[in-house]
Amino acid sequence: MKGYLFLCISIISEVIATMFLKLSEGFTIVLPSMIVAIGYGCAFFFLGKTLAHLPLSLAYAIWSGVGTALTAIIGVLLFEDPISIGVILGIILIIGGVALLNAPANKMTKKTI
Template sequence: MNSVYMAYGMLALAIISEVTGSTFLVKSEGFSKIGPSIVVVITFCIAFYLLSQVIKVIPLGIAYAIWAGVGIVLTALIGYFVFRQSLDAAALIGIGLIVSGVMVINLFSNAAGH
């Protein structure tokens, strides 16, 4: 398998791990609940380990832009659907701009390492 495809797969897993950790961060109630707190620590460790492997193949700036952009969108969606947090028009526009930026990087930038 191509190492670039493997790196993007690991980046996807890193993002999922980070978003999972962020979700359980809410559930941990300021690290006052042990179960969710353990999940936070484990998932963030997994996320950062995977990211450390990804940046061996994908440039840091590109990997982090994708990580942050996709992570923000997924976290906002989980906040909306799971925690019933509202998103106003400005939030939706901002999320749209983030998605657009990640798409531009991946579709048009030679720095993305495709």
């Protein structure tokens, strides 16, 4: 359970950092640029903590997949990024891929414990 808490913190930090990356306008605005550095630092710190509790393939699949999906949704909602059936389908496929990677890992973990 601790691993998933660290993973959630890591994902939230990464998504916040990515959002502020857009707002930093190519690192020309100081405050958003600082938030980017702090956010990515926290994201990788907590991803490292996650790996002490979860397998690498599972943790990274969830981290990158959920982070990508959330970033796409935030882009559409806050930054008026274009939305299309392709974007929606892509998000669905990301979530499905993470679910597929998660299912075998849970079964293997239960067998090895």
